[in-house]
Amino acid sequence: MSVVHPSPTGLQPILKPQAHHAPGNFFTKYIFSTDHKIIAIQFLFTTLLMLIVGGALALAVRWQLAFPWESMPIVGPWLFSAEAGQISPEFYTMLFTMHATVMIFLVIIPILAGTFGNLLIPLMIGADDMAFPKLNMLSYWFIWPAIICFGMSFAYAGGPAAGWTAYPVLADLPQAAPGSGTAQTLWLLGVTFVGFSSMMGSINYMTTIINMRAPGMTFFRLPLTIWGLFITAILQAFALPVLTAGGFMQVTDRLLGTCFFYPSGLIINNADPTIGGGQPLLWQHLFWFYSHPAVYIMLLPVMGMISDMLSCMVRKPIFGYRPMIFSMSAIASLGFIVWGHHMFTSGMNPAVGMAFMVATMMIALPSAVKTFNWTATVWGGKVEFNTVTLNCIGFLSMFVVGGLSGIFMAAIPVDVYFHDTYFIVAHFHYVLFGATLFGVFAGIHFWFPKMFGRMMNEKLGKTHFLLTFIGANGTFFPMHFLGMQGMPRRYADPYLHGYLEHLLPMNQFMTISAILMGSAQILLFINIFYSMFFGPKAGRNPWNATTLEWTAPSPPPHGNFDEPPIVFHGPNEYAVHNGDKDFLLQTEKECEPPKPSDTEPENNTDNDQETSS
């Protein structure tokens, strides 16, 4: 940073950006890059590749549920020639375990924190790179050992087959199941590597957001995207060590016989009956202490991104900027004390369940506030139905379903019935596919011009949305009914049980929807790769948006900004009278006051008045 501009609030970046040199050759530019934008693109392509893998695993699971024990078309005979193309029960458990693992650890978490966190944090706060560019590079490269571990675990008999929750004793003792051998150890190692990657990322994000904001960029002028990513980074940094510790304990249980999670006196094939003294519940506490907040790690960044994109697409300031931040913080802090709601049936003291239940009920409140605020943002806006808008609305409508079905889960007596049935599967797919992935699709379309300097194709984008939305609802909505009828999760053949026999047609319908949804993703990939090279060129600010990244060239050069930006006001100043424009960039100082008729008397939260936080 050569020129330090006077800041209107007196705020200066505390930490000078590291003076790293412009990249020289191909390797330093595209492979071992320390530039946050290139790392974001690396994360994007890696996670999209993993999305294909995770999706394929899901389709295989759905195939088994629709056509149990029938030879899988095309890949079946090639994969399992011994079983005449059939999916064996061992393989089935591996399929859903790895579907969850890949989707959670290699798709959703890294696409949000890795891709959007990397791309947007420096650009939106006006920094020229992350605080620790080399650590940033390392956080990307730590994804690969994880991918290799997960990939290698396929090679061992059965693959990891204890579910993504890896509950002991099934996951703790190599003899417990065909998939609990070396594959499970490799799985744990993979999760640990992903954990390292996330940890490096979150340290970097926190440091960058706290220390490298442009002059004038107070905390309450940060775009909500940055707030989402910031709170996520904090969650990540405090929750992840617990999972890592638990993971180490499980690895030593498996390899050294420490028995943290293994009680005495069990009779499992050829296991030593004299060892023991542990408690499987301990793992559940450690695991959910991370994995419940992880749900918000997978959601909060999207909540932030949606707020900014929706506001831009309906040309209105976000409704209730500060309540949005407070509700995100409330979700995050409550998120730390509700892990026990995954354990209502676990045998944990039932009286403790009540405290968890009240906290869980309360977490629905900030989520409701956010939903109402988004709807109010649309109210009175000017809506143009482009791909970004459609995906935002898709997010909103699916998030409502996922949020409301969460209330059933919070009510313990009802949860006891729904626990481990397809109702739960419906709930978290509405949240994690319905909400998160639609947010990600919106984000890809919205920030693509900034990443590659070209626009994506609208027709392809809309078709992709249409098919995905239809497919997603067709696949996930009937899951509520499966849950109502008491179909447990993770059953290779539910029709073996009399009361579930009649569910086959419903499962077949869902599988067809899933195939439709899966094939729709081909359009997304075509769109991305075609538009990267042949899309119409985008200017600096194709969406007429207000935040700092749109003041930089598309794509931004090394070091991002032509000159360091200065920020004068909050992030979502739309619907203003600024010459012939209806928006005010965060770097623009002057603007006619809005007509009195346009403002509401209650609203005097002028962000210009905010003092530095």
Place this chain on the structure above:
Amino acid sequence: MGKGWCLFFLFWPVAAVVSCAMAPMVGWSFPYDNAQAASNLGIRIDGLFYLILFVTAVVFVGTQAVLVYALWRGSSNRDERATYTHGNHKLELIWSIIPGVILLFLALYQMNLWADFRIKKYFPEAAVKAPIAEVTARQFEWRFRYPAIGKELQPKPQSDDLYSVNELHVPFGKPVMIQLRSEDVQHSFFLPALRIKQDALPGLQIPVWFEANKEGVYDLVCAELCGWGHYKMKAHVIVESEADYQNYLKNLTQQQFYDGLGKIAANENDSESEATEK
């Protein structure tokens, strides 16, 4: 085209509401053709479920209607600019307090039900005093150990205990309690018809009580992933009158302690040959 998209977004909530409304008619609701829960506690759980369903349905229809209406208006907005507003404090207070009150009500409302369901202090005394069986889950079957007729269940197996596999008989119309344990990995004792579910945790013995209110044969399944054969942990709970139940125990005793010489009625009960001796 904007209006078309509004209709598209209107279609889904409508489809959701319609399919939920017709679910009980086409058998998509609770198991066994939407039958009422086969336990009194289950009926109360269903009641709580329908209460929450009502609340969430109102919220769902409300929010979706407002969203689609806002989109509809927004897509026909020909003004130069959208409305400039940063929020409305009063409105936000209203929509924080109302859901807050409803959620708190729901939280407090169910406390009694939960206490009756799970907290041992509130269990029916008769059931706690005389657990009818010990249920042991193992890969991939259910084992049941009853005390000998007229005796009480002891924590350790006794020489005159009765055993059966994958078939649990209980009398209806009175609260019964079982002791749940696992022999190997974690399992979960799930009786969909009675709305009962409890994980069987290795190393722990967990009491579970229920009161079946009508006769019948109900599926008992495992709800916690327990290995590759998880899906085939298939058992039945047979709810019968007290007299039938005592008869069953008598037959079981005869079968199990038949010395191979005496004339014992075990031959007439071939259908129950599943009961194994241990």
